[in-house]
Every structure is written in structure tokens, then in C-alpha cells.
Amino acid sequence: MHINLNEMPVDYKKYTFRKALFIISSFIFLVFVFIVSISVGAVNISFADVIRTLLFQSQSKRFDLIIWNIRLPQALTAVTAGAALSISGLIMQAILNNPLGSPFTLGISHAASFGAALSVILFKTGSIQSKGNIQILNHYLTTGSAFFFCILTAFIILIISKIKKMSSEVMVLAGVALGSLFTAATMFLQYFATDVQLAAMVFWTFGDTARASWKELLIMILVTLTALIFFFYNSWNYNAMQSGDDNAKSLGVNTELIRIISMLAATLVTSVVVAFLGIIGFIGLVCPHMVKRIIGDDHRYLVFASAIAGAVLLLSADTLARTVLLPHVLPVAVITSFLGAPVFIYLLIKGYRK
Amino acid sequence: MMLSVKNLSFKYKRNKVLNNISFEVDKKEIVSILGPNGAGKSTLIKCINRILNYKEGTIQVDNENIRLLSQNKIAKNIGYVPQRAESCKLTVFDAILLGRKPHIKFKAGDKDLKIVYSVMKNLNLEKLSLRYVEELSGGEMQKVSIARALVQDPKIILMDEPTNNLDLKNQQEILNLISDIAIDHELAIIISVHDINTALRYSNKIIFLKNGRIYKQITPDEVSSKIIEDVYEVKVNIHEFKDYHHIIPV
Numbered sequence: 195m196h197i198n199l200n201e202m203p204v205d206y207k208k209y210t211f212r213k214a215l216f217i218i219s220s221f222i223f224l225v226f227v228f229i230v231s232i233s234v235g236a237v238n239i240s241f242a243d244v245i246r247t248l249l250f251q252s253q254s255k256r257f258d259l260i261i262w263n264i265r266l267p268q269a270l271t272a273v274t275a276g277a278a279l280s281i282s283g284l285i286m287q288a289i290l291n292n293p294l295g296s297p298f299t300l301g302i303s304h305a306a307s308f309g310a311a312l313s314v315i316l317f318k319t320g321s322i323q324s325k326g327n328i329q330i331l332n333h334y335l336t337t338g339s340a341f342f343f344c345i346l347t348a349f350i351i352l353i354i355s356k357i358k359k360m361s362s363e364v365m366v367l368a369g370v371a372l373g374s375l376f377t378a379a380t381m382f383l384q385y386f387a388t389d390v391q392l393a394a395m396v397f398w399t400f401g402d403t404a405r406a407s408w409k410e411l412l413i414m415i416l417v418t419l420t421a422l423i424f425f426f427y428n429s430w431n432y433n434a435m436q437s438g439d440d441n442a443k444s445l446g447v448n449t450e451l452i453r454i455i456s457m458l459a460a461t462l463v464t465s466v467v468v469a470f471l472g473i474i475g476f477i478g479l480v481c482p483h484m485v486k487r488i489i490g491d492d493h494r495y496l497v498f499a500s501a502i503a504g505a506v507l508l509l510s511a512d513t514l515a516r517t518v519l520l521p522h523v524l525p526v527a528v529i530t531s532f533l534g535a536p537v538f539i540y541l542l543i544k545g546y547r548k
Numbered sequence: 549m550m551l552s553v554k555n556l557s558f559k560y561k562r563n564k565v566l567n568n569i570s571f572e573v574d575k576k577e578i579v580s581i582l583g584p585n586g587a588g589k590s591t592l593i594k595c596i597n598r599i600l601n602y603k604e605g606t607i608q609v610d611n612e613n614i615r616l617l618s619q620n621k622i623a624k625n626i627g628y629v630p631q632r633a634e635s636c637k638l639t640v641f642d643a644i645l646l647g648r649k650p651h652i653k654f655k656a657g658d659k660d661l662k663i664v665y666s667v668m669k670n671l672n673l674e675k676l677s678l679r680y681v682e683e684l685s686g687g688e689m690q691k692v693s694i695a696r697a698l699v700q701d702p703k704i705i706l707m708d709e710p711t712n713n714l715d716l717k718n719q720q721e722i723l724n725l726i727s728d729i730a731i732d733h734e735l736a737i738i739i740s741v742h743d744i745n746t747a748l749r750y751s752n753k754i755i756f757l758k759n760g761r762i763y764k765q766i767t768p769d770e771v772s773s774k775i776i777e778d779v780y781e782v783k784v785n786i787h788e789f790k791d792y793h794h795i796i797p798v
Contacts, residue, residue: 203665209678324582327704430649436636437643443599445700446623446650490680491637509768 280504283478301373344465401474401527427491476534482508556605557750580747583757623650627697647696
């Protein structure tokens with residue numbers, strides 16, 4: 195047996211080219227959905243006007259106002275949050291080697307709910323407007339508290355699994371346990387809350403992309419992009435970890451270190467989104483599974499493909515939420531949860547293994 | 549010497565699983581590690597490439613102390629074939645390409661792809677190239693694991709019961725393959741096995757482990773029914789057939 199370095203695997207080259215093509219075409223599709231999303235709503239704007247306005251060729255003051263102040267930030271928020279939740283779900287599934295890894299199954303979203311509820315009770319950040327609408331006063335106190343509890347949860351999971359030698363089952367089980375603990379604690383707070391406080395807590399948990407300002411959007415974009423690059427850089431490591439820890443170690447992967455840093459990065463991305471927008475379910479769990487069905491478990495492609503799929507899904511859901519019951523605008527979380535559950539069950543029935 | 553293990557001891561919590569193990573393996577040599585369940589075979593294999601972090605003793609690969617090497621440097625020197633390859637939705641080509649990981653900084657180059665392709669052809673795996681690993685049979689998966697270890701371009705390959713879940717034909721194919729690559733690639737190969745007859749037929753040296761200690765290090769010709777009875781506590785007869793010893797339990 196000898197190694198012959200003259201022959202190139204042509205079929206494999208074609209195969210990787212097809213994967214790259216899939217990512218490029220999904221990105222073009224995302225751009226299309228993005229323009230559709232900006233054009234529809236209470237006031238319909240033609241595609242041409244949307245594109246011209248986005249290229250700084252003002253069509254009318256009214257369109258400028260609608261696009262630059264309302265629809266563009268909301269669409270960008272949906273794209274960023276969708277990508278962020280999807281990649282953090284993907285990475286949690288990879289490092290835990292468990293198909294159920296996601297911000298929800300690890301209790302991180304529940305921790306955020308509890309953090310927000312606690313700030314409503316302690317700092318009286320919930321209030322009722324004259325029209326009867328519920329609003330959160332002192333936005334940053336609530337988001338800060340939600341963020342704090344997300345990170346705290348990630349640390350507790352990491353400490354528990356460190357004691358038990360970083361096994362992925364322990365991390366998932368610790369997450370499930372912490373999730374129910376935070377749910378119980380939130381229920382406890384809700385029981386003693388006034389009507390307004392209770393309404394504010396519930397209002398906060400409805401994830402809504404309209405909540406973020408340009409400044410918050412910028413923070414989300416920065417964190418998500420950094421995480422995306424970090425995850426892509428480590429894609430070989432995640433691939434190696436698919437074949438078990440022993441195998442990954444024998445290929446030179448420091449599995450414990452990768453698991454800790456990736457877990458923290460994924461939690462950071464999730465908690466920034468959840469803290470600013472509230473809870474948006476199922477994107478983190480469903481999107482990576484949908485993409486894996488199409489292009490397999492190769493993280494060199496999965497990281498970008500999942501990010502785009504998450505962005506497309508959340509942006510579509512957001513557009514639907516804004517337009518389906520006009521003049522009422524639903525929070526996007528209602529749509530994602532409605533769509534996510536049947537899609538996930540469908541994927542399970544189709545026999546998805548991982 | 550390609551591999552030298554000196555006074556290696558390893559504890560799981562307070563349990564001493566390996567006790568004062570010393571042996572050497574040269575290139576082109578196949579060394580089998582035998583012993584009853586729980587004797588420490590898998591632990592020993594996993595200490596050699598530091599999947600398990602040992603505290604006592606020294607292990608040298610080509611005169612370099614592996615405790616002073618990074619995990620990546622160890623991976624360049626030592627390949628590993630696990631007891632059971634975990635199935636995943638990577639293509640066979642990508643799964644084998646992972647073996648180039650210690651040599652790749654970020655992106656796999658043309659050279660890496662050519663090495664993988666060449667090894668696949670040698671192992672008759674090229675038809676499976678774009679199939680997912682999860683669709684393969686046990687024998688094919690084991691060949692993929694061996695191919696991955698080979699493209700690592702190591703000096704030593706460790707195998708943890710590589711023929712455990714295979715039928716007779718696949719067992720033979722894999723074992724012949726192992727014999728060939730030891731010679732062709734000038735590798736030192738260390739295998740933990742259960743089947744004594746396999747070890748007698750395919751290896752240059754046999755190490756019997758009992759309760760975490762080396763009970764005997766012998767060549768296949770030196771095997772005796774007393775050694776087997778002492779290690780496994782089973783009475784056996786030894787027959788000679790076509791130049792090989794065969795162990796048959798009484």
C-alpha cells in the first residue's frame with residue numbers, strides 16, 4: 195500500500211461545491227425575504243421603492259420614515275436574532291452531542307424569564323399606560339437582570355459538569371433541572387405579584403422583534419458576528435466531537451476547553467437576544483435540524499447555513515406576525531412556537547437521528 | 549524504540565487500574581494486549597495517547613515524552629481506532645478527512661484531499677466516499693476508523709478491540725489489513741483484543757494483563773496453557789496447526 199498524491203477526488207470536490215452553492219442560494223433567498231418583509235405591513239410599499247430607499251434614493255418622506263425608523267430595524271433585528279438563536283442551538287447540540295441541545299432545554303430561557311420577573315417585582319419596572327397597555331419602565335434593568343440569570347445558569351451547568359467530568363448527559367440533565375427550578379421560582383413570584391406586575395411579567399416573556407432600538411440592534415449584531423466567526427473557526431473541532439470525546443481527543447481536540455468556551459459563547463449570544471427581545475422559542479432547536487437534514491452534520495457548512503436558515507425563519511415568522519391579523523400585530527414568539535412544534539414533530543417522525 | 553512505557557500507573561478515583569506497567573514496541577511490530585474484563589486493557593490504550601491523563605510513569609514516542617507534548621502534537625504521532633465508531637451524518641470522505649485535522653491549520657488543502665483519496669482507494673472505500681457514516685455496516689465503519697488513523701500519518705496506531713462487533717469475514721479482512729499496514733507504513737501497532745487465537749496469529753508480541761499489572765510479556769511461540777489458566781482461570785489445551793498455536797478451552 196502506498197500513498198499516491200496525483201489523483202484528485204473529483205466527486206468530492208463537486209459535492210462540496212454543491213454545499214457552498216446551497217449556502218449562497220439560501221443567502222439570496224434571505225435577501226429576497228428581507229425585501230418582502232420591509233415592503234409589507236399596514237402600508238404596502240413596492241419592492242422597487244424599498245430597494246431605492248435602502249440605496250439612499252428617497253422616494254417619499256413617509257416611506258423614509260416607515261422604512262428607516264420602523265421596518266428596517268425590525269427586519270434586521272429578526273435576521274440577527276434568528277441567526278443568533280439558530281447558531282447557539284447548533285453549537286449546543288454539537289458540544290453536548292445531543293439533538294435536544296438548545297437554549298430552552300438547557301434552562302437558559304427560563305432563567306431569563308425569572309430574571310425579568312424578579313426585576314418587575316423588586317424594582318417595580320412594570321407599569322400600566324393610560325390606554326391600558328402594559329409597558330416595562332427602565333428597560334435596561336429588566337434586560338440586565340434577565341441577562342445575569344442566563345449567564346449564571348450557564349456557569350452553574352458548567353460547574354456541575356466539571357464536578358462530573360464534563361459529560362454531555364450531565365450538562366443536559368443539569369439544564370433541565372435548572373429550567374424547572376427557574377419555572378417554579380417564576381410561578382412563585384407571579385403568585386405574589388399585583389395585576390400590573392403579573393401582566394408586565396407575561397408581556398416581557400412574549401418575544402418581540404419590535405422592542406430593540408438601533409443601539410441594541412448594533413450590540414446584537416456585534417455579539418452575533420463575533421460568535422459566528424468563533425464557531426466557524428472551531429468547525430473542525432465540532433466535527434471531531436460528533437464521533438465521541440475519545441475520538442476527538444485522539445485527533446488533538448481539547449474537548450473540555452472547547453466545550454466550556456463554546457457553551458459560554460452560545461449562552462452569551464442567546465442571552466443578549468433574549469434579554470433585549472424576550473423569549474423566542476423553537477428557532478434554536480428546529481433550524482439546525484432542518485439544515486442538517488439537507489447538508490448533513492459537517493459544521494464547516496452548518497454554521498453559516500444554520501445562521502441563514504434561522505434568519506429566514508424568524509424574518510418570515512415576524513412578517514407573518516405583523517401582517518396576519520392586521521391591524522393587530524402579534525409578537526413573533528407566538529408564531530414561532532406555533533410553527534416550531536409541528537415542524538419538530540414532523541422532523542422526528544421523518545426519522546431524524548441527531 | 550518507537551514506543552516506550554516505563555513504570556506507568558493510573559488510578560480511577562482511588563482504584564488503581566494500572567500498576568507499574570513497562571514495555572516497548574518497535575516499528576513494524578504488532579503488540580497485542582490480552583487479559584480478562586477489567587484487567588485495564590482499554591485504560592492502558594487510552595493512557596498511551598493521553599485520552600486519560602496519567603500521573604505516574606513515563607511514556608515516550610520516538611524518544612519524546614508525551615507528557616510534554618500538546619494534544620495536537622500527540623495526534624500527529626499516534627492514531628487511535630476506538631472500540632466502536634460512533635455513527636454520524638458526515639460523509640465517509642469527511643469522516644476520514646478528520647484524520648488530517650492535526651495537520652490542518654484552518655482549511656483542508658489539495659494535498660490533504662489527495663492523501664484521503666489515496667488511502668480510501670487502498671482500503672477499497674472509494675465507492676462509499678459520499679455515503680453518510682451512519683448508513684455503513686459495522687465492518688465498513690471500522691475500516692473508516694482505520695483509514696482516519698492512517699491519514700493522520702502517525703508513527704503508532706492504537707486499536708481498542710477493533711474486531712469486537714464484526715463477523716468472521718470482516719474480522720479477517722480487518723486483521724489482514726492491520727498486518728499489512730504495520731509493515732508497509734513502518735508503524736508500531738498496539739491492539740487490545742479478547743480473542744487469544746487472533747492475538748497468537750497476528751501479533752509479534754503479547755502482553756498479558758491481570759489486575760492492572762503485566763503478568764507476562766511473551767512472543768506467540770512462548771504461550772503455554774499455564775499462562776492462560778493463570779490469567780483467565782480457565783483450563784485450556786494448546787494445539788499446533790499450520791505453524792500457529794491454537795487455544796481451546798477444555
